[in-house]
Amino acid sequence: MKIRILVSIFALGALSLALYGGQRAEGGSVTFADHVAPIIFNNCTSCHRPGEAAPFVLMNYADVQKRGKLIAAVTQSRQMPPWKADAGDVEFKHERRLTAAQIETIQRWAATGMHEGNPAKLPPLPKFADGWQLGKPDLIVKMSEAFTVPADGPDIYQNFALPLNLPEDKWVRAIEFRPGARTVVHHSLFFSDATGEARKLDAADPQPGFSGGMAFTGQRFAARFGLGGQANDASATNPGASPTGSLGGSLGGWAVGAQARVMPEGLAYFLPKGSDLVLASHFHPSGKVEKEISTVGVYFADKPPTKAFTGIQLPPLFGVFAGLDIPAGAKEYTIEDSFVLPVDVKAFGTGAHAHYIGKTMHLKATLPNGQEKKLLWINDWDFAWQDQYQFKDFVALPKGTRLDVKITYDNTAGNPRNPSSPPRRVKWGEGSFDEMGSMSLIVVAANEADMPALQGAIRNHVRGAFTKRRSSASR
Ligand code: HEC
Incomplete structure (x- = not known):
């Protein structure tokens, strides 16, 4: 008898679970405050907020409700959050992937009236570092004048030498790059130049920065790989070598969609004293004249790398x-x-x-x-x-x-x-x-x-x- 009662209690429990599940499937219980806001705030708002890369903000119910159907579509297709790496055999840091359950929750919410729920239950917005993703940089440098990118025409490669005025050798754990005109800056590679060569080229070029940057990196290429005259041969078949991000003096780079990354503990880039930071930037005209002033935040390591x-x-x-x-x-x-x-x-x-x-x-x-x-x-x-x-x-x-x-x-x-x-x-x-x-x-x-x-x-x-x-x- 006792056992039977217990069994029926379990059965009741199972039944109510099933009912609850059924109710959710009909959508009644999926609300913004309870279910959707935590997903959006933690996975979308970092970019979809003022001053960041995304074209509109997703910070409250009205923002999200207005684009609910589109949000359902782009999360279903995994277009958003942007993350191109398939789940492979190794895990990544900072992975931007929604779980299947999170995607399903958004789909249900969008399909069932996009209810707000009880605003009192809304989670707070996460605290975002103001402007800089990695927190306050140790050194902030900025292009001293704007580089004008025309409305159309071919892609432009322009280098900019930014004096750092470092009184001593430094080690760099991270560089955060903030383009001024996000629609036209396609990528920027960072180099250190302790020779003063880039600074001279910059001064000699009437425009802000200096073009022919590929020749600049081409020289590094030739020097680094000991190809000497052969590199010139190479440039006959490939105009002026390539943006060689992996070469000596390289300090990493930034490309559209990339987030600033900190080197793992104990690793850092070397930045000799007195060196300039060279930005080798690639612009893609957008149909509208834009003026670019890039800002760069540099984060130093406390001690030399191991x-x-x-x-x-x-x-x-x-x-x-x-x-x-x-x-x-x-x-x-x-x-x-x-x-x-x-x-x-x-x-x-x-x-x-x-x-x-x-x-x-x-x-x-x-x-x-x-x-x-x-x-x-x-x-x-x-x-x-x-x-x-x-x-x-x-x-x-x-x-x-x-x-x-x-x-x-x-x-x-x-x-x-x-x-x-x-x-x-x-x-x-x-x-x-x-x-x-x-x-x-x-x-x-x-x-x-x-x-x-x-x-x-x-x-x-x-x-x-x-x-x-x-x-x-x-x-
Ligand atoms: C790393 C930054 C970043 C994150 C994180 C991010 N977005 Fe975006 N989102 C963008 C940018 C930039 C665009 C505009 C360019 C584009 O469409 O690729 C965009 C565009 C969109 C669009 C418009 C797409 C279209 O086709 O018009 C939607 C909708 C959207 N995001 C929703 C989301 C949602 C929902 C999330 C979270 C689940 C999210 N985004 C996370 C950067 C981001």
């Missing part, structure tokens, strides 16, 4: 030697590159770069024991969202691990992101309507003493790509 790090870019130098030549109408034009790790490494970051018709970007590691790890898996590349991805934990990759990169391009009329209609033949180039392609893995050597061997192997890889390209071009 380890050096390096980037492995595949194919190297944004694919300049990969022979990119994509016929109009090609649906799955593919480039690939591989690199075998000569020493044990620990990877902490990854990224990818292509332009509009890039489609899939895959970076996979095959460990010596045969185990495969998808390190960055983008199946729906979007030029507008080029994040730098940091792994949640260091990913250990033993000596002998093979890194494979495979990048595909869709140059058909069916690709909604194709900027050319009808499609046209696309080759490697620096303009947004040309293409590039590479993926990077940022690593430390597991044993610091192995770093020279790793760097040597990377240099050889770049040289190999160059030599191969040159011999195939002369054939």
Whole structure:
């Protein structure tokens, strides 16, 4: 008897759960205050607030209700929050992905009248750092005059030398870049220049900053890789080398959609005393004249780093030697590159770069024991969202691990992101309507003493790509 009563109590419980579930399915109980606001505030408002990248704010019921149907659509398709990396075999820091349950909640809310619920239950808005995502920078520098970006015409590459006036050597943990005219700044690469060369070029150019920036980075390229005169040969087939973000003096960069990232503990960029910060910026005219004044926040490390790090870019130098030549109408034009790790490494970051018709970007590691790890898996590349991805934990990759990169391009009329209609033949180039392609893995050597061997192997890889390209071009 007792048992039967217990059983029926359980049954009742189950029944009421089922009823409650049914009620939710009909939507009566999904409200903004209870269910939707926490999702929006924690996943959307960081960008959808005044002064940030998004074109409108999402900060209260009226904001969200007004665009409810659109919000349901863009969360369902995972267009928002912007996060192009598929869930792979490693976890990322700062991952911007809604869970299936969160997406479902938004769908139900939008489908059932978008009720506000009890405003008293509304969670508070999270506290956002005012302006700077990473908090107050140690040093803030700003372009001294505005650079005018015309309404139309080709893409513009302009470099700006910003004096830092550092009285001593510094180590940099993070650089946060804030464009003034967000619609036209496509990316900016940061370099340190202790030679005064950039400052001279800046002064000599009548415009703010100086153009011919690719020659500037081209020189670094030649110097770093010891290619000497060969680099000039290279520039015959590729106008003036490439924006070489992974070279010496590099301090990282910013691209549309990227968030400022702090180096893992114990790692930092070196910034010699007296050096200028050089911004190598790429502008894409928007149809409207814009004036750009970039502001940069620099965050210093308290002490020198304990380890050096390096980037492995595949194919190297944004694919300049990969022979990119994509016929109009090609649906799955593919480039690939591989690199075998000569020493044990620990990877902490990854990224990818292509332009509009890039489609899939895959970076996979095959460990010596045969185990495969998808390190960055983008199946729906979007030029507008080029994040730098940091792994949640260091990913250990033993000596002998093979890194494979495979990048595909869709140059058909069916690709909604194709900027050319009808499609046209696309080759490697620096303009947004040309293409590039590479993926990077940022690593430390597991044993610091192995770093020279790793760097040597990377240099050889770049040289190999160059030599191969040159011999195939002369054939
Ligand atoms: C990292 C910054 C960022 C985050 C986080 C973010 N957005 Fe956006 N959102 C943008 C930017 C920038 C645009 C405009 C450019 C674009 O459409 O890609 C945008 C556009 C939109 C649009 C208009 C899309 C269209 O096709 O017109 C909607 C709707 C939207 N966001 C909703 C959301 C929602 C809902 C969330 C959270 C679940 C969210 N966003 C999170 C930056 C962000």
